[in-house]
Amino acid sequence: MRDDIFSKGNDLVNFTFDAKVADVFDDMVRRSVPGYQSMIEMIGLSVKTYGQDNTNYYDLGASTGATSTALSVNNTNSDNTIIAVDNSRDMVKKCQKNLSNQVGNFEIICTDIKDVLIDNASIVVLNLTLQFIEPEQRQRLINKVYNGLTPGGVLIVSEKIHFDDKQKQKEITNLHINFKRANGYSDLEIAAKRQSIENVLITDNKKTHFHRFKLAGFKNSVCHFQCLNFASFLAVK
Numbered sequence: 272m273r274d275d276i277f278s279k280g281n282d283l284v285n286f287t288f289d290a291k292v293a294d295v296f297d298d299m300v301r302r303s304v305p306g307y308q309s310m311i312e313m314i315g316l317s318v319k320t321y322g323q324d325n326t327n328y329y330d331l332g333a334s335t336g337a338t339s340t341a342l343s344v345n346n347t348n349s350d351n352t353i354i355a356v357d358n359s360r361d362m363v364k365k366c367q368k369n370l371s372n373q374v375g376n377f378e379i380i381c382t383d384i385k386d387v388l389i390d391n392a393s394i395v396v397l398n399l400t401l402q403f404i405e406p407e408q409r410q411r412l413i414n415k416v417y418n419g420l421t422p423g424g425v426l427i428v429s430e431k432i433h434f435d436d437k438q439k440q441k442e443i444t445n446l447h448i449n450f451k452r453a454n455g456y457s458d459l460e461i462a463a464k465r466q467s468i469e470n471v472l473i474t475d476n477k478k479t480h481f482h483r484f485k486l487a488g489f490k491n492s493v494c495h496f497q498c499l500n501f502a503s504f505l506a507v508k
């Protein structure tokens with residue numbers, strides 16, 4: 272379904288992942304996040320590279336299940352359970368429907384990712400989700416993920432990022448706006464979405480992400496993909 276949620280502007284309500292958003296999410300994310308499809312493909316590559324037999328794969332902030340599906344269809348290991356977590360009931364309903372058709376061994380949990388147990392995981396993915404967690408809670412979440420990973424297991428984090436350099440920030444923001452225009456969003460829709468999401472989606476810079484991984488104990492972390500102001504990081508335990 273086509274995303275026209277902000278076609279009449281914003282009624283000054285903060286963005287939430289409600290039924291209206293769940294209905295159009297797949298269209299919204301593809302038209303708003305540059306490189307989204309490649310981001311998902313990189314998750315597929317990572318499961319082939321780092322997945323381990325007899326372990327869990329976690330998709331934290333699963334939305335409609337694109338990441339869980341990539342984890343499943345690219346999995347070459349055995350005895351894995353995919354655990355998709357989201358605290359939006361509307362997203363969980365969509366996810367349930369999508370995964371039932373395409374994914375073998377999975378569980379969907381409707382809860383806050385800050386409360387979910389991470390256990391015996393070789394892959395944990397936070398694809399465009401950490402940015403919605405209160406900044407002061409982020410380190411604790413990453414620490415928890417680290418503790419729930421097996422040795423050699425990986426955390427994959429994709430986020431919208433910002434740049435400290437004002438000129439760089441301006442150029443990339445401008446390119447991102449033009450990316451959305453090229454995908455059919457009007458200037459009114461772009462401005463209204465920004466207004467609605469600006470208090471909800473809080474970006475970090477790359478340095479903050481790397482520092483957080485290091486504090487949690489990850490021995491290696493790398494930015495393995497970037498398209499404009501969206502980046503994916505891989506942190507290895």
Ligand SMILES: C[S@@+](CC[C@H](N)C(=O)[O-])C[C@H]1O[C@@H](n2cnc3c(N)ncnc32)[C@H](O)[C@@H]1O
Nearest residue numbers: 288332334337338357358359383384398399403
């Ligand atoms: C941008 S979407 C993630 C996209 C998805 N991972 C993908 O790859 O297509 C963010 C999701 O995180 C969920 N979310 C945000 N905060 C959460 C929290 N504290 N606990 C659980 N889910 C959360 C939202 O409901 C939403 O579905």
